[in-house]
Amino acid sequence: MKRSIVTGLGIAAALSLALAGCSSDADAESAPETTPSGPVTVTLAGWSLATTPEFQTLADAFHAANPDITVEAKEYDATNYDTQMTADLAAGTAPDIYVQKNLKNFFTYQNGAQLMDLSDVADTLDKSLSGLDAYEVEGATYAIPYRQDSWYLYYNRDLFDAAGMEYPDGSWTWDDYATNADEMTAALAAAGSPALGTYQHTWQSPVQGFALAQTPDADLLSGDFSYLAPYYESRIALQDSGAQASYGTATTNSLTYQAQFGTQKAAMMPMGSWYVATLIAQQASGDSETFNWGIAPAPQLDSSTVKNPVTFGDPTGLGINPAIDDDKAAAAKAFLAYVGSEDAALALAKIGITPAYASDVVTEAYFGLKGVPTDDLSRFAFSTHDTKPENPVSKYTTGIQNILNDAHSIIMSGSSTVEDALAEAESRAENEVLNQ
Amino acid sequence: MATTLEARRPGSRLKWRNTMLGWSFILPNFLGFAVLTLVPVIALFYIAFTNWNAFGTADWVGLANFQRMVGDKSFLVALSNTVYYTVFHIPLTLGLSLALALLLNRKMRGVAFFRTAAFFPYVTSIVAIAVVWNMLFSPESGPINQFLTMVGVSNPPGWTTSADWSMPAVILVGTWREMGYYMLLFLAGLQTIPPELYEAARVDGASAWQRFRNITVPCLRPTTFFITVMLTIGSFKVFDLILVMTNGGPGQSTLVLSQYIYTKGFVENQLGYASSVSIVLFLICISITVVQFLVNKRSEA
Numbered sequence: 131m132k133r134s135i136v137t138g139l140g141i142a143a144a145l146s147l148a149l150a151g152c153s154s155d156a157d158a159e160s161a162p163e164t165t166p167s168g169p170v171t172v173t174l175a176g177w178s179l180a181t182t183p184e185f186q187t188l189a190d191a192f193h194a195a196n197p198d199i200t201v202e203a204k205e206y207d208a209t210n211y212d213t214q215m216t217a218d219l220a221a222g223t224a225p226d227i228y229v230q231k232n233l234k235n236f237f238t239y240q241n242g243a244q245l246m247d248l249s250d251v252a253d254t255l256d257k258s259l260s261g262l263d264a265y266e267v268e269g270a271t272y273a274i275p276y277r278q279d280s281w282y283l284y285y286n287r288d289l290f291d292a293a294g295m296e297y298p299d300g301s302w303t304w305d306d307y308a309t310n311a312d313e314m315t316a317a318l319a320a321a322g323s324p325a326l327g328t329y330q331h332t333w334q335s336p337v338q339g340f341a342l343a344q345t346p347d348a349d350l351l352s353g354d355f356s357y358l359a360p361y362y363e364s365r366i367a368l369q370d371s372g373a374q375a376s377y378g379t380a381t382t383n384s385l386t387y388q389a390q391f392g393t394q395k396a397a398m399m400p401m402g403s404w405y406v407a408t409l410i411a412q413q414a415s416g417d418s419e420t421f422n423w424g425i426a427p428a429p430q431l432d433s434s435t436v437k438n439p440v441t442f443g444d445p446t447g448l449g450i451n452p453a454i455d456d457d458k459a460a461a462a463k464a465f466l467a468y469v470g471s472e473d474a475a476l477a478l479a480k481i482g483i484t485p486a487y488a489s490d491v492v493t494e495a496y497f498g499l500k501g502v503p504t505d506d507l508s509r510f511a512f513s514t515h516d517t518k519p520e521n522p523v524s525k526y527t528t529g530i531q532n533i534l535n536d537a538h539s540i541i542m543s544g545s546s547t548v549e550d551a552l553a554e555a556e557s558r559a560e561n562e563v564l565n566q
Numbered sequence: 567m568a569t570t571l572e573a574r575r576p577g578s579r580l581k582w583r584n585t586m587l588g589w590s591f592i593l594p595n596f597l598g599f600a601v602l603t604l605v606p607v608i609a610l611f612y613i614a615f616t617n618w619n620a621f622g623t624a625d626w627v628g629l630a631n632f633q634r635m636v637g638d639k640s641f642l643v644a645l646s647n648t649v650y651y652t653v654f655h656i657p658l659t660l661g662l663s664l665a666l667a668l669l670l671n672r673k674m675r676g677v678a679f680f681r682t683a684a685f686f687p688y689v690t691s692i693v694a695i696a697v698v699w700n701m702l703f704s705p706e707s708g709p710i711n712q713f714l715t716m717v718g719v720s721n722p723p724g725w726t727t728s729a730d731w732s733m734p735a736v737i738l739v740g741t742w743r744e745m746g747y748y749m750l751l752f753l754a755g756l757q758t759i760p761p762e763l764y765e766a767a768r769v770d771g772a773s774a775w776q777r778f779r780n781i782t783v784p785c786l787r788p789t790t791f792f793i794t795v796m797l798t799i800g801s802f803k804v805f806d807l808i809l810v811m812t813n814g815g816p817g818q819s820t821l822v823l824s825q826y827i828y829t830k831g832f833v834e835n836q837l838g839y840a841s842s843v844s845i846v847l848f849l850i851c852i853s854i855t856v857v858q859f860l861v862n863k864r865s866e867a
Binding site (some may be wrong): 238243384532539546 | 619620621622637638639640697700701703704705706707708724725726727728729730814815816817818819829832833834835
């Protein structure tokens with residue numbers, strides 16, 4: 131009995147200590163908030179800070195220009211970012227500024243009143259800032275884009291040379307791409323190389339993103355997915371002819387696109403612009419082999435758009451948590467005005483990020499980076515394109531993309547014909563999403 | 567009066583003390599259970615009747631979520647896939663783990679090694695299991711299909727990359743993974759059967775099959791019942807294995823209820839609808855368990 135009393139006392143003591151600890155923490159945190167003037171610290175959500183330097187780069191560059199305002203990055207898990215952010219927002223513990231990782235969840239945050247109206251910040255920014263209009267809902271802007279990724283065609287110059295093939299010239303349609311991939315595979319096999327003509331990663335994006343962006347009148351929210359059919363047929367043909375690893379092989383062996391292109395298993399690969407920085411880093415670290423490569427504009431539906439190639443990619447933006455303290459809101463807005471500026475774009479370009487703000491100076495900064503291919507076509511691919519969002523902002527987008535992801539796996543695995551799978555997806559979209 | 571009170575006091579105080587003592591032992595666990603399980607479960611029954619989407623207010627929508635479920639083809643696909651998994655997974659795992667237990671319940675060289683080996687899959691990380699089995703199942707270069715081609719199967723199945731074969735593949739891995747654990751439970755059950763029963767049966771001239779039918783099976787009944795209940799619940803809420811092996815695909819061929827709940831709730835932020843699907847899953851699990859208990863009780867009587 132004595133023992134239980136001692137234990138009970140111990141627990142009570144521990145509890146009171148813990149409670150005291152909590153309350154003193156809370157005091158320490160709220161103290162600077164009440165001070166009216168002086169330096170301000172705003173918090174910024176980011177993910178994998180060690181390998182994703184963009185958040186710290188923006189914070190440091192802004193702090194250098196505004197010594198009174200400190201932006202403190204708060205780390206989140208990259209894969210569970212949106213789940214964790216949703217929980218933190220609902221609990222009221224989210225940072226002051228948080229990243230809109232993709233446009234699918236932007237709708238959820240905006241519609242859930244978790245984003246501050248930033249129209250006044252947007253008014254001060256250059257209207258040509260790529261992706262800014264994606265964050266506009268009913269005339270008001272709710273996030274400021276700082277990076278705008280786009281999909282390119284990466285190609286391995288060494289493998290093209292070994293096969294004796296011409297490099298992409300910037301005029302390719304998807305038919306040209308398929309023909310070249312087939313010829314390339316045959317030529318590489320003849321040259322004794324085990325590499326294939328191209329690699330298409332297992333995601334739905336490399337097929338559906340292009341189809342949606344490039345097909346005139348294609349509309350994700352219409353529930354009519356016939357625009358996807360030609361894109362799937364050409365990819366299935368490439369897979370059947372052996373010019374790219376089959377979907378089954380890629381999924382069951384957990385192939386990564388970094389290894390497929392980086393260790394020269396494929397001569398070409400459609401992929402997003404984020405891979406430029408990754409490839410340079412991996413070639414430096416030895417995770418990728420060293421070879422010459424370049425980027426070309428994404429292949430087009432037909433030759434009418436080669437002058438200003440149509441591609442896709444969602445912007446990445448920053449929004450402000452409406453629960454922010456009033457005295458911090460101005461500082462947070464100043465930071466957001468900065469991330470949409472040319473200065474921020476230069477800082478980002480120097481670490482290999484594709485900024486949302488585009489100008490010749492930014493392009494120069496980007497191509498000044500060691501390891502970036504500097505040929506004319508790569509410069510053209512980087513600086514000239516019409517990038518359309520992969521995810522239009524709507525309450526139906528996530529639901530429809532999930533249905534289309536099912537259609538993607540069933541088509542690419544050969545379990546169903548393109549026609550049947552798309553018809554099934556259309557009926558599901560109508561009965562499960564668009565009627566909600 | 568006074569004397570009786572005096573007399574009762576020490577007893578009631580002891581009782582009170584014992585109760586408090588009991589509570590204090592349960593408290594740490596119960597606190598965690600209450601905060602992390604009980605409260606969310608109770609909240610679930612409210613949320614299921616709302617259209618809550620993580621932010622803002624949850625509007626009461628009555629039975630709308632359940633009405634939607636009846637017409638939701640994906641829900642029905644998930645439900646039938648879950649039943650498909652359960653119907654094959656339970657008897658397979660039950661049979662194989664019993665067979666393994668019988669095999670490893672005799673005195674032989676290296677029995678400890680084989681018992682441990684059979685238990686290995688259960689303690690291996692599910693992600694590692696999924697990666698390795700997916701490679702084994704690889705349609706073109708996987709060892710399984712290479713073996714099948716070698717022995718003359720001209721058109722080996724596509725396993726996890728085929729809508730028809732993905733479920734059998736997942737069931738196979740699920741069974742392989744869990745049979746070691748249930749083997750252990752069966753082994754424990756087998757050790758409690760008195761050897762005299764077998765000796766007496768042998769003296770009476772009972773064959774091995776007769777001994778199994780009339781001694782082993784009835785003596786194992788409590789164990790078998792427990793394992794069946796655990797397997798049923800486990801099969802209905804199967805989630806991690808599917809998520810890491812096929813992610814529900816290709817198409818919806820391996821979509822199960824737990825994953826559907828996860829997608830609706832945490833990917834599409836329809837927490838109200840996801841909660842109502844959870845309730846259906848809960849009702850299925852509990853009603854089957856109740857039926858099992860009733861059947862067990864009847865056969866015990």
